[in-house]
Amino acid sequence: MSENVEFLKTNALFKNASPQFLKDASAAISVKRFDKNFVFFINSDEAQSFYFIKQGWVKLFRETLDGSQAIVDICTGGHIFGETAIFENNQYPYSAEAVEPCEIATIPLDLLKTEIETNNKFALDMMGSMARYRRQQDREIEHRALQNAPQRIGCFLLRLADQTADGGVTIQLPYDKMLVASRLGMQPETFSRALNKLKEKTGMEIKGGTIKLDDLEKLTDFSCSACSSSFPCNDLQSCK
Amino acid sequence: MSENVEFLKTNALFKNASPQFLKDASAAISVKRFDKNFVFFINSDEAQSFYFIKQGWVKLFRETLDGSQAIVDICTGGHIFGETAIFENNQYPYSAEAVEPCEIATIPLDLLKTEIETNNKFALDMMGSMARYRRQQDREIEHRALQNAPQRIGCFLLRLADQTADGGVTIQLPYDKMLVASRLGMQPETFSRALNKLKEKTGMEIKGGTIKLDDLEKLTDFSCSACSSSFPCNDLQSCK
Numbered sequence: 001m002s003e004n005v006e007f008l009k010t011n012a013l014f015k016n017a018s019p020q021f022l023k024d025a026s027a028a029i030s031v032k033r034f035d036k037n038f039v040f041f042i043n044s045d046e047a048q049s050f051y052f053i054k055q056g057w058v059k060l061f062r063e064t065l066d067g068s069q070a071i072v073d074i075c076t077g078g079h080i081f082g083e084t085a086i087f088e089n090n091q092y093p094y095s096a097e098a099v100e101p102c103e104i105a106t107i108p109l110d111l112l113k114t115e116i117e118t119n120n121k122f123a124l125d126m127m128g129s130m131a132r133y134r135r136q137q138d139r140e141i142e143h144r145a146l147q148n149a150p151q152r153i154g155c156f157l158l159r160l161a162d163q164t165a166d167g168g169v170t171i172q173l174p175y176d177k178m179l180v181a182s183r184l185g186m187q188p189e190t191f192s193r194a195l196n197k198l199k200e201k202t203g204m205e206i207k208g209g210t211i212k213l214d215d216l217e218k219l220t221d222f223s224c225s226a227c228s229s230s231f232p233c234n235d236l237q238s239c240k
Numbered sequence: 241m242s243e244n245v246e247f248l249k250t251n252a253l254f255k256n257a258s259p260q261f262l263k264d265a266s267a268a269i270s271v272k273r274f275d276k277n278f279v280f281f282i283n284s285d286e287a288q289s290f291y292f293i294k295q296g297w298v299k300l301f302r303e304t305l306d307g308s309q310a311i312v313d314i315c316t317g318g319h320i321f322g323e324t325a326i327f328e329n330n331q332y333p334y335s336a337e338a339v340e341p342c343e344i345a346t347i348p349l350d351l352l353k354t355e356i357e358t359n360n361k362f363a364l365d366m367m368g369s370m371a372r373y374r375r376q377q378d379r380e381i382e383h384r385a386l387q388n389a390p391q392r393i394g395c396f397l398l399r400l401a402d403q404t405a406d407g408g409v410t411i412q413l414p415y416d417k418m419l420v421a422s423r424l425g426m427q428p429e430t431f432s433r434a435l436n437k438l439k440e441k442t443g444m445e446i447k448g449g450t451i452k453l454d455d456l457e458k459l460t461d462f463s464c465s466a467c468s469s470s471f472p473c474n475d476l477q478s479c480k
Contacts, residue, residue: 145425
């Protein structure tokens with residue numbers, strides 16, 4: 001049975017997808033709900049599919065020999081994951097797990113591979129998407145070298161906020177605080193201390209996952225001075 | 241006057257370059273020597289060219305509003321830089337400066353753009369190259385979260401060493417120690433302390449830029465336990 005795959009086009013990567021790709025994807029796609037903690041694949045698994053998130057949050061991570069976990073990314077609706085396996089000898093370069101109940105479309109990786117090989121516009125879009133991810137990673141590496149922990153939390157919050165807002169804003173954390181800490185590569189205790197420091201510096205109020213700030217500029221003054229991007233930030237990224 | 245551009249093929253990206261690209265590059269390329277500290281371009285400059293390093297080391301970096309410098313990469317012979325400007329509205333996403341006297345080929349960016357748009361094999365190779373860089377960055381981010389400073393220096397040295405060597409090895413630092421520290425995003429004093437700790441843990445001897453180790457395994461035991469890559473390391477990268 002064919003499914004409507006128009007939703008793929010909410011991701012800029014698919015805006016120039018060929019009618020043939022959409023037809024094949026429509027015949028082969030499977031859309032399902034997955035429980036929290038469902039593991040889609042493990043780092044180095046042989047890759048058959050890539051995934052499109054219709055709803056929910058998915059954690060991409062790798063594990064070290066001594067059992068620690070490094071978050072590669074945390075992605076939400078409209079994003080794909082697992083697709084870079086086509087450049088990694090068909091092995092997933094990370095593990096993927098649902099952070100909460102998710103609705104996910106599973107699509108054969110071969111369709112993506114054929115589309116890249118035969119549709120040059122799509123290949124260009126794929127490169128554009130990889131370049132955006134590269135910029136995001138460059139900034140991440142820069143911040144880990146130059147920003148202190150409170151500044152990095154500040155930057156994370158800024159990317160969730162309406163940066164054009166004049167004056168006060170309310171920011172909603174997209175997932176729980178401990179996951180934000182891992183996303184930022186911080187130990188829970190470092191994260192807590194840094195968050196307190198950030199409150200002190202900016203006067204923000206935190207209640208559960210809701211953060212209120214009476215002046216966004218206090219946050220940008222604090223975080224963006226230790227960043228090479230201009231403000232308003234050009235480096236807003238796909239996955240937060 | 242046309243120049244021989246066969247040397248481009250030492251970079252895997254150009255293995256499927258079309259005869260037309262090579263012909264056009266041959267007519268437009270300029271190969272010159274540049275002094276130490278020569279600045280090829282500044283972050284956000286409008287991009288006209290990309291660069292191929294024939295010899296020497298080039299530092300790619302960004303600067304923050306408060307004047308700190310973050311190293312994006314340090315590249316040597318056989319590598320290109322500035323090419324991703326084609327995905328960044330024709331602006332360079334970082335600054336580039338010669339770390340030592342260099343021999344560099346300058347090539348119009350338009351030729352690369354046309355080649356990507358018209359030669360699908362080349363586009364695929366470009367994506368492969370971007371994916372390798374992505375893996376390198378993922379590992380870098382992981383290490384900054386999970387490895388301590390001595391382990392990160394250990395990993396840097398391992399990437400310079402012959403990892404298949406049985407027993408003792410001699411490793412030559414490719415550039416001076418302070419640049420290694422910035423490459424790893426460490427303050428000079430952190431770097432010195434960490435290097436001493438690493439000496440203590442592995443028994444390595446350091447004389448200037450030469451490092452001797454009687455047993456490579458001591459270094460891998462120390463560093464690779466806090467890494468998600470398998471050993472021998474699959475994540476060996478182009479730029480060290």
